[in-house]
Amino acid sequence: MAIPENQLETWSRQGATASASALYERIRNALHSDAVLTPRNFDVFLQGSYRNSTNIRGDSDVDVVVMLRNAFKPDYSLLNDYIRASIQTGLQDATYDLPDFRRDVSNAIRRAFPSHNITEGGKSIKIPRTSNNIPADVVPCLEYRLYLPPQTLLGNATYIDGIWLWDVQRGHAVTSYPKQSYDNGVAKHGRTNQCYKPTVRIFKNPRGWMVDNGLIQSGTASSHAIECLLYNVPDQQFGGSYGDTVVNVVHWLNGADLTDFVCQNGIQRLFDSGRWTQQNARAYIGALIQMWNQWGQQYARVRI
Known part of the structure; x- marks a missing residue:
């Protein structure tokens, strides 16, 4: 559902x-x-x-x-x-x-x-x-x-x-590199017809709910990590309804090789610093899929 x-x-x-x-x-x-x-x-x-x-x-x-x-x-x-x-x-x-x-x-x-x-x-x-x-x-x-x-x-x-x-x-x-991170986010937002930043917020919002319902552990994905993760998704995956965008983005991420993902600044590699791991990124992506497929069936009402 x-x-x-x-x-x-x-x-x-x-x-x-x-x-x-x-x-x-x-x-x-x-x-x-x-x-x-x-x-x-x-x-x-x-x-x-x-x-x-x-x-x-x-x-x-x-x-x-x-x-x-x-x-x-x-x-x-x-x-x-x-x-x-x-x-x-x-x-x-x-x-x-x-x-x-x-x-x-x-x-x-x-x-x-x-x-x-x-x-x-x-x-x-x-x-x-x-x-x-x-x-x-x-x-x-x-x-x-x-x-x-x-x-x-x-x-x-x-x-x-x-x-x-x-x-x-x-x-x-x-x-x-905060300046480059800001500039790249603005540019991607423009290339996706102003869909990028709302999508980032959609992906950030349910983290507390996923923790409460046992899908991920607290601290699995920071706000910065999620924003960088989505920055690597090709621009064409954003657009249409929010539902279409979420499905396209998650589907692409689930099949992607995360090894060479970069931070939103475009300079540093996302997983090189040790502050976030591919294992945690995969856990977060898997939780998104589980939440989407089972929404409304067995979990508590979303907390916002």
């Missing part, structure tokens, strides 16, 4: 954004007006589902990136020694680096939210939920530059820009 179209339409709707926008503006204004941070050159921007317009009802944490531009993290791994040396000529080691910046951002957040129980996470400074705001993760980071070899003999090396941070709890670096 297929899931009714009106249920899929409900799942397709974007969650509220007013509270997230208000909190983001409060954080941005606080950082840019902080006396300690004013001399520094940095950018503040959203990333994740609120930035990508794929947030659903019940999404909470707002991800706010604070990227220092006075220093950057280079990646020369694709260059030969000569090109690398030519880029490094004239560069100097930063005297104000990520640990300094994170400390100052953390102190600025504490000054701006004096009545909140601000805590330090591995990758972010955490503003908890209160009666006046939803929670937020403030992520201090550096600009990341992945240098590419010159395209011609006399050409210059170029780079792809991302963000780089250090997970202080797990003790390892994290790189990502």
Whole structure:
């Protein structure tokens, strides 16, 4: 028994954004007006589902990136020694680096939210939920530059820009490309006649229900993982009714080789980081099929 179209339409709707926008503006204004941070050159921007317009009802944490531009993290791994040396000529080691910046951002957040129980996470400074705001993760980071070899003999090396941070709890670096992720999502949404982002929300919404009904375990598929998974589905599988789109997308995913799937940024491979596994992806796809085939027969009413 297929899931009714009106249920899929409900799942397709974007969650509220007013509270997230208000909190983001409060954080941005606080950082840019902080006396300690004013001399520094940095950018503040959203990333994740609120930035990508794929947030659903019940999404909470707002991800706010604070990227220092006075220093950057280079990646020369694709260059030969000569090109690398030519880029490094004239560069100097930063005297104000990520640990300094994170400390100052953390102190600025504490000054701006004096009545909140601000805590330090591995990758972010955490503003908890209160009666006046939803929670937020403030992520201090550096600009990341992945240098590419010159395209011609006399050409210059170029780079792809991302963000780089250090997970202080797990003790390892994290790189990502939020700008490319946003741009690629917008482009795919346009190529699918504005069907991509509603479909992402449809696929995100029933996770809690599937956990409650024993189809998957909690944490099997994050919002980011689902969005990246669907990014790899060919554009022609999106369109028509929501029911047609869900069937076409799930059918394609179920028969696909997931090995070379990429993140929505188009740069990183989806399963290389170890944060998500093909096994969990297959479990999630299988749960979608089971939910679709048995809807209304033996499971509880959907929770939204």
